Amino acid sequence: MTKPFIYIVLFVVCSAFTTLHYYPIDGYGQTGIKRLKRLELIKSGEIKNATPLPAGAMKAYSEIELNLLSRNQDSATALMTIDADFQKEINNLFRGLDKSYSLTVVDISDVEHLRYAQRNETSGYQPGSVGKLAVLNGLFVQLAKIYPDSWDKRTELLRNKSVQAGVWGLTDEHTIPIYNIEKNTLVKRQVIASDVFSLYEWTDHMLSVSNNAAASIVWREVLLMAAFGEKYPDLTQEESDAYFKDTPRKELTDLGNDVVNLPLRDLGITADEWRLGSFFTRGANTYVGDKGGSIGTPFGLMKFLIQLEQGKVVDEQSSLEMKRLLYMTDRRIRYAQAPALKEAAVYFKSGSLYKCDRSKGEACGKYMGNVTNFMNSVAIVEQPDNCNYMVVLMTNVLRKNSASDHMYLAGNIDKLIRMN
Numbered sequence: 001m002t003k004p005f006i007y008i009v010l011f012v013v014c015s016a017f018t019t020l021h022y023y024p025i026d027g028y029g030q031t032g033i034k035r036l037k038r039l040e041l042i043k044s045g046e047i048k049n050a051t052p053l054p055a056g057a058m059k060a061y062s063e064i065e066l067n068l069l070s071r072n073q074d075s076a077t078a079l080m081t082i083d084a085d086f087q088k089e090i091n092n093l094f095r096g097l098d099k100s101y102s103l104t105v106v107d108i109s110d111v112e113h114l115r116y117a118q119r120n121e122t123s124g125y126q127p128g129s130v131g132k133l134a135v136l137n138g139l140f141v142q143l144a145k146i147y148p149d150s151w152d153k154r155t156e157l158l159r160n161k162s163v164q165a166g167v168w169g170l171t172d173e174h175t176i177p178i179y180n181i182e183k184n185t186l187v188k189r190q191v192i193a194s195d196v197f198s199l200y201e202w203t204d205h206m207l208s209v210s211n212n213a214a215a216s217i218v219w220r221e222v223l224l225m226a227a228f229g230e231k232y233p234d235l236t237q238e239e240s241d242a243y244f245k246d247t248p249r250k251e252l253t254d255l256g257n258d259v260v261n262l263p264l265r266d267l268g269i270t271a272d273e274w275r276l277g278s279f280f281t282r283g284a285n286t287y288v289g290d291k292g293g294s295i296g297t298p299f300g301l302m303k304f305l306i307q308l309e310q311g312k313v314v315d316e317q318s319s320l321e322m323k324r325l326l327y328m329t330d331r332r333i334r335y336a337q338a339p340a341l342k343e344a345a346v347y348f349k350s351g352s353l354y355k356c357d358r359s360k361g362e363a364c365g366k367y368m369g370n371v372t373n374f375m376n377s378v379a380i381v382e383q384p385d386n387c388n389y390m391v392v393l394m395t396n397v398l399r400k401n402s403a404s405d406h407m408y409l410a411g412n413i414d415k416l417i418r419m420n
Contacts, residue, residue, distance in 0.1 A: 086117045102395070
């Protein structure tokens with residue numbers, strides 16, 4: 001998973017991205033995520049000399065919608081039926097590229113006539129930070145179990161329940177943005193054990209800057225929700241600490257594994273198509289172990305995206321809120337950095353993990369591993385002209401930073417879809 005280990009010969013580095021920002025800019029009132037208030041002030045011009053927001057980042061909270069609600073009676077696999085002409089066009093984009101590139105893509109511009117294509121769609125990759133989508137799903141599953149009849153109570157819990165990082169937030173070299181509304185100051189630093197944020201803000205940190213510490217903390221809270229059920233909203237720090245101290249490690253490991261993986265099985269995504277096997281920080285291993293390994297495939301992840309757009313991931317309101325949390329509202333990287341997507345609304349998660357073996361005497365560096373070099377992108381793209389599509393791109397190209405290829409493919413996939 002996304003935990004760094006250093007050996008004399010083998011050097012392993014996992015990246016979380018620190019430049020992505022999500023959720024509609026006007027969402028502060030609904031969520032209490034303070035970072036969004038700063039973006040509101042940038043948009044209004046009250047904060048000067050800040051990085052301009054991309055044109056595609058301006059959608060309001062109320063403007064984000066699910067695209068496939070009218071097709072929610074269809075199974076995901078039924079909608080993943082290859083269109084021969086589209087498949088041929090997609091194949092042409094990969095000429096000259098490494099054979100390890102795997103892809104699923106579905107054009108949903110015309111919801112009654114979807115076009116689907118794939119390439120090495122069942123190949124398994126270390127998902128890296130893309131695996132945080134499974135934690136996000138698990139969170140909304142447990143919220144629905146605690147408050148099955150009230151969406152408002154679910155979001156109130158996200159907004160009002162604050163939890164401390166503890167050792168679960170250690171260690172992650174990547175930073176989180178901490179905005180002080182009263183002083184209008186922004187500080188970016190690593191998570192420390194004493195940090196306290198609401199569930200909404202921890203979830204935003206997990207997605208917006210792909211912070212590994214935040215991911216482990218959200219996952220911990222999902223585990224606690226499953227363990228305590230309707231008692232969770234009033235759970236104290238002391239009760240939480242006692243639970244982890246007194247519960248056998250194997251029991252905690254099994255439950256932790258179940259709360260993120262069983263919801264995927266409920267969506268018809270098999271363990272070989274997508275599973276999550278370990279927390280994102282070494283601090284979490286104080287209490288829980290690894291189990292089953294992590295893997296992702298373009299086929300399994302596309303099943304998730306389709307059902308998200310159908311409103312079938314937990315329920316319609318949960319699916320829509322998860323999509324809002326994936327909305328990019330700041331600087332874009334890799335696949336999402338393609339100039340062709342500048343005007344588009346992009347709902348995005350990316351992840352990478354690479355390993356270098358220095359004993360081979362080969363060139364090897366950041367995002368250029370010579371043992372493994374995973375780079376994955378999951379995107380929903382909505383152009384202003386209502387050209388909408390979804391892409392899962394997963395690669396393992398050794399000794400090369402694949403970011404430029406991801407961006408190249410993004411531009412060409414967009415061009416191909418918009419031409420038809």
